[in-house]
Amino acid sequence: MSRQEMSEEEMSGDGVAGRGGAAGTRVRSYSKINLGLAIGPARSDGFHGLTTIYQSLALHDVVTVRAVPAAATRLRLTTNHAGVPTDQRNTCWKMVERALEKLGVTAAVDLDIDKRLPVQGGMGAGSANAAAALLGLEHELAGWTGRSLQGAERLELAGQVGSDVPLFLLGGAVLGLGRGEQVVPLPDLPRVPCVVAIPEVGVSTPQAFRDWDARHAEAQLTSPGLPDRLMRLSLAYASCYAPRASAEHDTSGIVRGLSPESGSHDPEKKQGGSGISQTGRANSLAENTLLALVRTGAEDGGLQNDFESVVFPKYPSLRAIKHSLMGAETDGPALYAALSGSGSALFGLYRSMADAEAAQRRVQESGVKALITETLPRAEYWARMFAG
Numbered sequence: 001m002s003r004q005e006m007s008e009e010e011m012s013g014d015g016v017a018g019r020g021g022a023a024g025t026r027v028r029s030y031s032k033i034n035l036g037l038a039i040g041p042a043r044s045d046g047f048h049g050l051t052t053i054y055q056s057l058a059l060h061d062v063v064t065v066r067a068v069p070a071a072a073t074r075l076r077l078t079t080n081h082a083g084v085p086t087d088q089r090n091t092c093w094k095m096v097e098r099a100l101e102k103l104g105v106t107a108a109v110d111l112d113i114d115k116r117l118p119v120q121g122g123m124g125a126g127s128a129n130a131a132a133a134l135l136g137l138e139h140e141l142a143g144w145t146g147r148s149l150q151g152a153e154r155l156e157l158a159g160q161v162g163s164d165v166p167l168f169l170l171g172g173a174v175l176g177l178g179r180g181e182q183v184v185p186l187p188d189l190p191r192v193p194c195v196v197a198i199p200e201v202g203v204s205t206p207q208a209f210r211d212w213d214a215r216h217a218e219a220q221l222t223s224p225g226l227p228d229r230l231m232r233l234s235l236a237y238a239s240c241y242a243p244r245a246s247a248e249h250d251t252s253g254i255v256r257g258l259s260p261e262s263g264s265h266d267p268e269k270k271q272g273g274s275g276i277s278q279t280g281r282a283n284s285l286a287e288n289t290l291l292a293l294v295r296t297g298a299e300d301g302g303l304q305n306d307f308e309s310v311v312f313p314k315y316p317s318l319r320a321i322k323h324s325l326m327g328a329e330t331d332g333p334a335l336y337a338a339l340s341g342s343g344s345a346l347f348g349l350y351r352s353m354a355d356a357e358a359a360q361r362r363v364q365e366s367g368v369k370a371l372i373t374e375t376l377p378r379a380e381y382w383a384r385m386f387a388g
Contacts, residue, residue: 024066024110025139026387029132030376031059031123032167033194033340033347036237036303039212040230047163047179048209051230053186053237054124054167054174056376057194062114062387063092063129065136069144070108073100081115091130095161096137102157103147109137120202122341124164131158131168135385155183164341172378177234186238188377192335193356197321197346198369203311208342211310237303305338312339321346324362332358349375 032054040049077086077093087093092111100107111133117125134157138148149157158165159181166183167174173186312319318339325337325348332355337348350356356372363370376384 063132067140127164171381
């Protein structure tokens with residue numbers, strides 16, 4: 001049922017379209033980007049092995065959940081986007097249905113997705129919606145059942161619903177392994193300005209994998225006696241976040257000085273007597289870590305998204321957008337720019353908001369929508385999760 005099909009009574013009464021209060025629990029459904037994505041061979045279950053670093057962004061949809069006791073489970077889903085399914089195909093629907101079954105609870109559940117992120121954009125919007133639906137459902141059920149899933153079973157259920165779903169139950173910087181559903185929280189990057197370019201074209205992830213398979217049908221991504229490429233990259237990426245053994249002041253990126261007690265989120269607090277603000281120091285650490293990631297795994301091409309090799313030839317305009325985001329010939333080039341997931345969204349990360357604004361102008365001058373946002377560290381991800 002679309003919002004357009006809802007009656008005025010449903011819009012203003014017990015439907016979720018009004019949101020807030022008795023209308024249900026509103027959850028911000030944050031997006032993600034991939035800081036590099038390496039594709040491995042197809043597995044026996046039909047999925048591909050992956051190694052990636054996920055990073056949550058402040059851009060989000062809003063998912064509203066309203067659940068009341070019922071003799072039998074009934075689900076209803078509404079949305080403001082015609083391209084979003086409103087039945088069992090929707091990841092929110094799958095998540096809520098399976099969670100209720102696992103909890104042994106029957107309920108009448110209304111779900112509403114206020115879609116603000118691109119569909120088929122590579123930003124994990126559908127997966128994030130599913131995670132938000134689960135969190136909203138548990139919040140609703142707490143009032144009359146007191147039941148919720150435990151951490152491990154919540155992640156297991158999320159992985160069954162979709163490969164990207166578990167990362168949204170962690171937030172921040174996350175190492176993704178397996179088919180992406182095996183998630184390991186990494187130390188957070190500080191907030192970094194980000195520009196997301198949203199082309200009108202949509203890219204199908206299943207088709208992108210098929211194109212990858214066709215292109216690499218004869219290639220051997222692993223060889224007997226050699227370390228697996230994905231394992232090598234996962235270890236190299238993780239090593240960028242580990243402190244060096246000897247260093248009081250010398251770490252490989254972001255480990256020291258970024259805890260809440262260090263004052264890294266207080267722009268007025270100074271580091272010692274140096275006159276360098278904690279915000280400036282955090283930005284420097286973020287830059288150092290990103291540059292370390294870009295250099296990592298150099299024998300495998302460094303930090304990159306393998307999907308670009310099959311998506312860009314099919315959609316040349318996306319390559320041009322990445323070039324605009326990079327701004328290599330400008331005074332404020334991106335620290336890193338890439339396709340996110342299989343696309344079609346692309347992103348760039350920048351040293352300053354001024355650099356991000358310049359990149360946004362470059363992209364918009366080509367007729368492509370571009371949004372300025374920021375990376376979202378884990379603590380802030382959870383602090384902002386439930387909408388007022």
